[in-house]
Amino acid sequence: MSKKKTATPRVFLSQRFFENSLLAFATTIALSVVFINFTTFLDKQKVLGISAEAKEMVFSPSLEDERMFWANLIENHPSFRDGYLELADIEMKRGNELQVTNLINQAKKFDPNSSEIKTFEEKLLK
Secondary structure: OOOOOOOOOHHHHHHHHHHHHHHHHHHHHHHHHHHHHHHHHHHOOEEOOEEHHHHHHHHOOOHHHHHHHHHHHHHHOOOOHHHHHHHHHHHHHHOOHHHHHHHHHHHHHHOOOOHHHHHHHHHHHO
16 A cells, blocks of 8 residues: 655645745834834933933043043053044143143154144144
8 A cells, every 4th residue: 555645735835935924024023123112212211310311411521531531541652642632632622722732742753744633733723
């Protein structure tokens, strides 16, 4: 007795393919909705009673903190040209023009042909 193999009807295979495709699509949509809701939820979270946006405003470093950071950095790494430019930018915001000139001259000692230094100087002239 030989067992006769039954052929799977094409209609059944195409229906199964359609159902699997529909399931994959629905799963993708559901995961997208969950992800969007989760990120929205996290954005609105409060940290110690302060919203994330307010936290950034409250805990952003002051100009003096930034000045101290860059001053310490160039003290420890005196050949770091960009440190002088960052510190000069801060001093410019503070209105200390003499210090800005000194810092730019220091940066020029390490890279006299720098286009960044020239751009910075042009920004000062405006």
